[in-house]
Amino acid sequence: MNDDRTLMMTRRACVGGLMALGALPVRAAVAAPALWVGTYVAEGGAGVVPLRKTGDAWGSGAAVPDIRNASFAVSGARGLRYVLDEQKQGGLGVYDRAFRRVAVSSTLGADPCHAALSPDGGMLAAANYSSGSVALWTLDRATGLPKGPVLALQHKGSGPNKERQAGPHAHWVGFTRDGRTLHSVDLGADAIFAHRLGASGVTGTDIAYRATPGSGPRHLARHPRLPVAYLVAELANTVTVLRALPDGRFVARKVLSTVPRAYRGESYAGHIAMNAAGTRLYVSNRGHDSIATFAIDGAGDLRPIGHVASGGHWPRYFRLLEASGEMLVANQRSGDVARLPVGRDGVVARATQVVRIPSAVFIGI
Numbered sequence: 001m002n003d004d005r006t007l008m009m010t011r012r013a014c015v016g017g018l019m020a021l022g023a024l025p026v027r028a029a030v031a032a033p034a035l036w037v038g039t040y041v042a043e044g045g046a047g048v049v050p051l052r053k054t055g056d057a058w059g060s061g062a063a064v065p066d067i068r069n070a071s072f073a074v075s076g077a078r079g080l081r082y083v084l085d086e087q088k089q090g091g092l093g094v095y096d097r098a099f100r101r102v103a104v105s106s107t108l109g110a111d112p113c114h115a116a117l118s119p120d121g122g123m124l125a126a127a128n129y130s131s132g133s134v135a136l137w138t139l140d141r142a143t144g145l146p147k148g149p150v151l152a153l154q155h156k157g158s159g160p161n162k163e164r165q166a167g168p169h170a171h172w173v174g175f176t177r178d179g180r181t182l183h184s185v186d187l188g189a190d191a192i193f194a195h196r197l198g199a200s201g202v203t204g205t206d207i208a209y210r211a212t213p214g215s216g217p218r219h220l221a222r223h224p225r226l227p228v229a230y231l232v233a234e235l236a237n238t239v240t241v242l243r244a245l246p247d248g249r250f251v252a253r254k255v256l257s258t259v260p261r262a263y264r265g266e267s268y269a270g271h272i273a274m275n276a277a278g279t280r281l282y283v284s285n286r287g288h289d290s291i292a293t294f295a296i297d298g299a300g301d302l303r304p305i306g307h308v309a310s311g312g313h314w315p316r317y318f319r320l321l322e323a324s325g326e327m328l329v330a331n332q333r334s335g336d337v338a339r340l341p342v343g344r345d346g347v348v349a350r351a352t353q354v355v356r357i358p359s360a361v362f363i364g365i
Contacts, residue, residue, distance in 0.1 A: 035319070037330060037337060038070030038362035040086070044335065045069075045359035048083075048099065051328075051337065058328070058339055058355050064099050071113045073364045077121055080144045081364065084112040090128055092135075094145060103145050107135040108152040114219070118175045118182075123197075125173040125182055132156075132168025134184045134195070136202070151202065157189025160214045161235060164188070171234075172219045181248040183208060187216045187234060194248045209250040212236065218269060224278045228300030232258065232272040232283055239272065239283055239294070241302055256302055258283045258292045271317045280305075280346035284315040284329065291318065291329065291340065291348050311338025311351030319363040330360040337363065 034052055037060070039045020048070050050061035071086035080102070085091035090107035092115075109128025112135070116125050124137040124146065134153040137146040159165030169188035175181070182195040182202075194208035209231070211217045216235030223229065227244040237258045242250040258269045267287030274281045274296065281294040281302060289310045294302040310318075312331025319328045320342065327340045327348055335358035338351040 034365075035328070036364050037357050037360050038067075038073065038083075038364060039063075039357065039359040040071075040332075040361060041065075041068040041359075043332075043359035045357075045361075049357050049360075051355070051363070053324075057353060058337070060355055060357055067093065067095075067099070070362055070364070071111075072115050072362055074115050074117050074124075075365055076117055076124075076139075076144050078144050082115055082117070082124055083364075084115055084126060086111050086113055086129075088130070090126075090131075090135075092124075092126060092137075092146075105137065105146050105150060108150055109133040109135060114172045116174045119177060119179050123175070123179075123182075125175070125184075127170035127173045127184060129169050129171055129187075132170050132186065132188055134170055134173055134182070134193075136182070136195075153184070153193075153195055153202065153205065155184070155186050155189055155191075155193060157186065157191055159188060159190045159216065161216065164216060164235060165190070165214070171217075174220060174222065176248060181208075183220065183248070185217050185220050185231070187218055190215060190217065192217065192220065192231070192250060196248070208248055209242065209252075211240070212238075212255075219272045221272045221274055221281065223274070223296070223300055224276065226278070226300040228253075230272060230274070230281055230302070232269045234268045234270070237267055237269045237285065239269070239281070239302065241300065254301060256294070256304060259285050259288045259290070260307060263288055270315060273318070273320055275320060275322060275346055282318065282320065282327070282348070284310060284318055286314045286316065286332075289313055289315060289331075291315065291327070293346065293348055295346075305347060308340065308348045308350055311340060311354055312336045316361045317363060319365075328363050330357075330363050332359060332361050335359055 046063035047065040048067040069086040073083040079097040090112040094103040109131035111130040114127040132155040136151040155168035172185040192209040215233035218234040241254040270284040290307040293305040312334035314333035316332040317330040339353040
């Protein structure tokens with residue numbers, strides 16, 4: 001096995017050390033929101049903004065201003081939220097249901113933008129975009145809090161796009177179902193890395209898939225049942241159907257465009273997700289400002305269904321709410337969250353409501 005990684009275990013494991021609740025300023029508890037929106041304060045965002053629904057209408061609440069750049073978050077056991085702080089000195093904040101901070105850590109890199117929990121809840125990973133690295137924490141099973149030093153996994157590689165791919169740019173992380181491999185998608189290196197995990201930690205790193213040079217892979221979505229995954233490429237505006245091999249590698253089966261064939265304007269593919277049944281796949285297009293919908297057949301192959309306007313400009317993220325038949329789209333540059341109805345057939349309709357939230361970049365639960 002090739003080991004292309006650089007491992008860094010440092011006493012910076014947590015900036016200033018991992019802090020327990022007693023060492024942090026504590027805000028008064030607030031009512032836990034049904035959903036919340038992460039924003040970039042430097043772009044006019046107010047912090048974390050609660051979203052609550054009354055009837056069929058969504059509305060925003062008072063912001064939590066001290067959570068300044070919540071680019072992504074995952075929810076774990078005991079109601080904890082692991083929230084990334086996307087800045088030059090990347091941070092991780094651990095919050096309870098009422099957004100009281102209970103721990104803080106460094107991501108040992110710059111501009112963290114995606115995070116994932118292991119299937120057993122014992123590990124947490126984050127992708128540092130600008131530094132092209134992955135942070136890996138061990139979590140205490142009793143408390144859910146990070147323990148011990150943070151492990152940094154440094155990617156290597158570059159691509160032909162000199163402006164966007166001069167070096168590695170980790171953009172997505174995710175564990176395999178068996179918890180033995182941590183995959184990381186790198187836009188700058190045009191690759192998916194596979195970090196092999198064992199009882200003693202990371203045992204090695206290799207390339208699980210080499211994407212088309214210059215395509216700029218961004219995010220990966222795994223099929224809930226089939227040995228299939230879908231890789232969205234930001235620079236090429238494509239989604240690739242990948243066959244997942246037992247050893248953690250991938251093989252390409254088919255490549256499709258995320259924008260209409262006749263479209264010639266600037267666009268960058270963004271978020272990718274599918275429904276719980278694994279029968280519909282969705283991709284956001286920033287620039288074309290649309291949500292692309294694909295049908296997934298019994299073998300995991302894709303068929304384009306169509307596009308619908310995202311309800312704003314630059315749809316960075318969306319959250320599918322199947323129980324209520326809707327999709328909420330965070331349109332970063334127009335500064336809003338749009339509600340798009342979703343039919344029983346999984347087809348997305350035009351926006352019926354837009355909630356003004358400047359620099360909306362993520363929608364959490």
